[in-house]
Amino acid sequence: MSERLSADVAIIGGGTAGCSAALHLRRRGASVVLLEARQCGSQASGVNFGGVRQQGRDWRELPLSQRSRLMWDRLPDLVGHDCEFVASGHLKLARSAADMTVLEDWAVGARASGIGVELFGRNAVRDRFPWLGDEVAGASLVASDGYANPRLVAPHFARAARAAGAEIREGAKVVGATRDGGGFRLETSDGIDVAARALVNVAGAWGSEIAARFGEDVPEGVLSPNMIVSEPVPRVVTHSLGVVGGNLYLRQIDRGNVIFGGGRGLPDLAAVRSRPSPASTQAALALAVAAVPALRQAQVIRTWTGLEGYMPDDIPVLGASRTTPGLVHGFGFSGHGFQLGPAVGAVLAELVLDGRTPTDIAPFAIERFAAPV
């Protein structure tokens, strides 16, 4: 026998985006049912690198990213926990003169947007970061960037949303979704039947599957960033590190473990499974030792990856449906949606309740993928 629920808003997906949307909607008084196929934070939101980074972002994402950055400081007030967010600074390394030009160009635009950026040439890098290797030709630092523990973020948003009155159902995969009269009807694999006036599609790498049910075909692909963690080693890496070109990023946590990312693993979206790639792991470790020679002795203890939705232009779909009134989308974060998650939830709540948001999301409109007429 099926269970019937009704709410002002139904949310499909319990990643950071969905759980933050649930909390923001409840804070504005809307009733909410969130349906998550597995556990909140069990997909990309819970297995990512944990980078909370504005540096290097596409300009079109900066307003959303800056709004989110303010929220990371306020997590204790918002969700009752800091989620181990540390403003360590994000240091991006140049390995050539051409890389340095990339950093300098980004710094000009970022400063105009109010983001503090410090640039270092080769000698300044040696003086200030003596633990970096000789291949480093320069760097740029955004001191307000950092990292957090991805295992904690979506679950804490979910807990706060539930405490605020949201109905959050885990193990509830949406298998039917239709527009019905003035609202939406959803059916789940575990027999829940939901009626809602509005629908938020934040289904991550499966977001395009949900959109397709409403006649919106978008070219979302799936990729699996390859992740590695070492045993604890003496503290040497003081900042979250990235490189121009993005084929290496790493950070060291207080306990001493170093978390690395680089290259791709092997996704299997249909099976809801992904595997790290030994070749990507070897390549990332070689780059890491070149960047930070002290890591040469560190032993790898685990590798993993996850399933992330990528759009062809590397920016998400975020905004109203073009076919279906009352439906809003937020998916396809293309490998950098963890930092954006808190603000994405706030924006989605505004779109549902006000029909607009003060944050510039125009570049993320789903219309950009509409077939030409």
Ligand SMILES: Cc1cc2nc3c(=O)[nH]c(=O)nc-3n(C[C@H](O)[C@H](O)[C@H](O)COP(=O)(O)OP(=O)(O)OC[C@H]3O[C@@H](n4cnc5c(N)ncnc54)[C@H](O)[C@@H]3O)c2cc1C
């Ligand atoms: C390995 C890896 C490293 C990354 N590193 C970083 C980083 O350092 N910094 C950064 O900013 N970003 C990073 N990202 C990207 C970031 O993790 C994602 O962009 C972000 O977490 C997406 O959040 P989300 O809530 O949109 O999606 P998800 O966390 O994927 O959540 C979507 C949820 O929807 C659920 N769902 C799907 N279909 C259904 C259905 N039919 N019914 C019910 N539920 C459904 C899924 O089970 C899932 O839990 C990384 C991603 C990966 C995989």
